[in-house]
Every structure is written in C-alpha cells, then in structure tokens.
Amino acid sequence: MAGALAVTGLTLAPTAAAVTPQSATINASCGIFGGGTATLTATQSGGSATMTLTSSAITAPVPVAQDSIASTLTLVRAGGGSVVFSGTRNPAMNTGAPVSVGPLPGTVASxxxxxxxxxxxxxxxxGVTVTCKATAPQAPGPFVFD
Known part of the structure; x- marks a missing residue:
C-alpha cells in the first residue's frame, strides 16, 4: 500500500519545465519616472510562467501599498506576436524605494x-500610468521556454 501511495505521489508531481536563462538584464527608460538597469526573472511550470521585474535604478514615485500596482508586462515573441504577463503583485514600497513587480502570471508555449x-x-x-521600455535587447538573451 505504501509503495502504491509513493508511486501515486510521483505521478501527481508536476513535471519540471525549464526556462533559460532564468534571469536577464535590461536597460529601461520610464520617461519622467526615471530609468536604468532592471532584472527580469522568469519561472515556468508547463504552459504557465511568471515574470518578476526588479530595479534599484527605477524607484517608486510615491509610497505604494503591497499588491496595489496593476502591472502589464508585454514581451515580444520571436517570429511575431507578443505574450502578456499581468497582475497586481508587488511588495510595499516607500517613496524612492527600488521598484519590484511580480510575479506576474502569463501563458507560454513550448x-x-x-x-x-x-x-x-x-x-x-x-491612477497614474508609468510606461517603461527596454532601450536595447536583454542580456544574456531572450527567454526560451521548454
């Protein structure tokens, strides 16, 4: 019986999918709100993925409560189209604190x-929209999902 439960447990465990690289650096411009180096971190579980952006160069313009920033991260798909990661996940931030949003969920294909x-x-x-754009390709390269 214990062996059957162990096998069942293995069957139900999610398969590990990998995204490479797991993090990439971009240089972002956010207009009057600043800009600079930011890090994107990706995770993947099957067709679901999350992205988190952190930057000490881009700072919060006002004090921000936890999970109060509505964020939409749009990444360009090689070969055309785009994938959107969106949500309201963020830590609490004081004015001038490094910006961090995510993990933002999205759907990816192998x-x-x-x-x-x-x-x-x-x-x-x-109610204030802040738009940031990468000023050059990310390093070390695009995220490739399994």
Missing amino acids: GDSLEAYGGSLKMVIF
Whole structure:
C-alpha cells in the first residue's frame, strides 16, 4: 500500500519545465519616472510562467501599498506576436524605494522565445500610468521556454 501511495505521489508531481536563462538584464527608460538597469526573472511550470521585474535604478514615485500596482508586462515573441504577463503583485514600497513587480502570471508555449526589447511594462499606480521600455535587447538573451 505504501509503495502504491509513493508511486501515486510521483505521478501527481508536476513535471519540471525549464526556462533559460532564468534571469536577464535590461536597460529601461520610464520617461519622467526615471530609468536604468532592471532584472527580469522568469519561472515556468508547463504552459504557465511568471515574470518578476526588479530595479534599484527605477524607484517608486510615491509610497505604494503591497499588491496595489496593476502591472502589464508585454514581451515580444520571436517570429511575431507578443505574450502578456499581468497582475497586481508587488511588495510595499516607500517613496524612492527600488521598484519590484511580480510575479506576474502569463501563458507560454513550448519553444517560445521572448524578449523585452520591443515590448513594455505598464504600471498603474494610484491612477497614474508609468510606461517603461527596454532601450536595447536583454542580456544574456531572450527567454526560451521548454
């Protein structure tokens, strides 16, 4: 019986899917709200993926409560189209604190190659829309999903 339960447990365990690279660096411009280096971190579980953006160069313009920023991250798909990651996940931030949003959920297909350059990050903070765009391709390269 214990052996059957162990096998059942293995059967129900999610398969590990990998995205490479797991993180990439971009240089982002957010207009009057600043800009600079930001890090995108990706995770994948099957057809679901999340993206998190953090930056000490881009700072919160006002104090922000936890999970109060409506964020939409659009990444460009190699070969055409785009993939959107969106949600309201963020830590609490004081004025001038480094910006961090995510993990933002999205749907990916096996083989998707996604790049921030050509896409955007839109954050709505207390009704004010902040749009950030990558000024060059991400390094070390696009996210490729299993």
